[in-house]
């Protein structure tokens with residue numbers, strides 16, 4: 001990329017004395033800041049002309065990789081296409097210029113979007129009510145666990161402090177339980193990658209608050225023992241929590257509420273589109289079955305008898321208000337909510353049923369086309385994603401990291417690697433429902449080519465990427481000794 005011509009940091013482009021702007025003449029007379037409020041030396045800012053600044057940032061933006069540049073099969077994270085119409089709706093000034101505290105009568109359209117999305121999510125999941133307040137998947141987990149804790153406490157059932165989490169779970173599950181002040185109990189998976197019901201039984205008792213399950217789990221497998229597991233957990237007085245971060249394979253196929261789950265969250269940014277690379281923005285609505293509705297955070301959006309919409313805060317005593325104080329301000333990430341609602345409306349009730357089957361078809365097609373050259377540890381029909389355990393040929397010493405780096409040379413984003421932790425060389429692939437057969441065939445071709453290179457010219461793979469703006473980085477050093485500030489040369493010489 002030609003941004004090396006211009007330097008990598010704006011500070012490196014600085015020429016003392018260069019100015020990229022001019023301030024208008026001071027219209028307010030000569031007012032001097034009091035001495036003690038003035039800095040002694042000038043701030044160390046880069047001094048660049050306007051074109052240099054524009055080119056610098058434009059070139060950097062061109063180095064970014066997103067779904068709009070190329071295939072992005074990042075397992076678990078669901079990097080699906082975010083249709084442009086979503087952005088148009090989210091950018092409408094009527095939505096963008098709202099203030100969260102403006103009167104209900106002046107924001108009926110926004111409240112209707114909230115209300116309709118709450119209802120759509122209920123219909124898609126089989127649960128009674130949703131709150132759209134939480135701002136990420138992990139935030140939804142924490143909210144859901146607080147709902148569960150409030151429920152047990154409202155019954156005087158204070159012994160229930162443990163949460164059962166499968167060993168294949170996303171790291172946020174145990175983390176959220178810990179943040180909620182609950183104890184984590186791990187349950188093992190069978191060799192088939194599913195929750196081991198026999199290992200679960202001895203863990204159950206009157207101290208269990210809930211069991212968290214991801215379905216399809218992080219191996220992309222459908223947890224077929226859910227009815228049995230839900231029965232056992234309910235019999236001991238615990239609640240069933242569904243991690244619906246990746247709900248796309250279930251859309252139109254099955255509903256958590258029908259399977260015996262009491263509480264769940266959905267990642268709107270994964271399941272219903274919204275670009276979320278680099279950590280945001282997100283939205284993690286939480287849904288509950290009918291008798292848990294009172295424990296959801298308030299306020300909520302309701303439709304009144306006269307057909308208008310209102311923010312309702314019907315807390316009387318405040319005793320169930322444990323959740324609200326810990327949840328994000330106002331009503332969550334409205335722009336993500338708008339995109340999700342737009343996505344659902346553009347697909348419509350009929351087409352949304354295609355999401356699950358197409359996501360499943362695409363993943364299984366890739367898996368079947370590659371499993372002779374990549375190690376498939378669990379032979380099974382997957383849902384929207386699956387996991388390889390590195391290359392099949394273990395004699396090459398080419399690791400999953402090398403394969404991932406080599407993919408960058410061919411213009412693909414790497415899959416998720418070294419997660420889940422169940423295998424040493426995990427390579428987790430999720431194509432999403434949006435990709436064409438031609439795109440997927442292109443990816444399969446490149447994955448096969450890399451497997452061939454690993455056998456014939458392994459050095460090429462092990463030293464990849466060769467075509468990327470930055471070649472292989474020392475990621476251990478980057479994690480252990482991150483350099484996150486820039487020190488100006490002038491400053492160095494002072495020391």
Ligand SMILES: *Cc1c(COP(=O)(O)O)cnc(C)c1O
Nearest residue numbers: 076136137138170172214245282
């Ligand atoms: C992404 C993900 C989460 C966490 O969602 P965030 O929005 O990143 O907090 C939780 N569980 C699963 C299975 C996920 O894939």
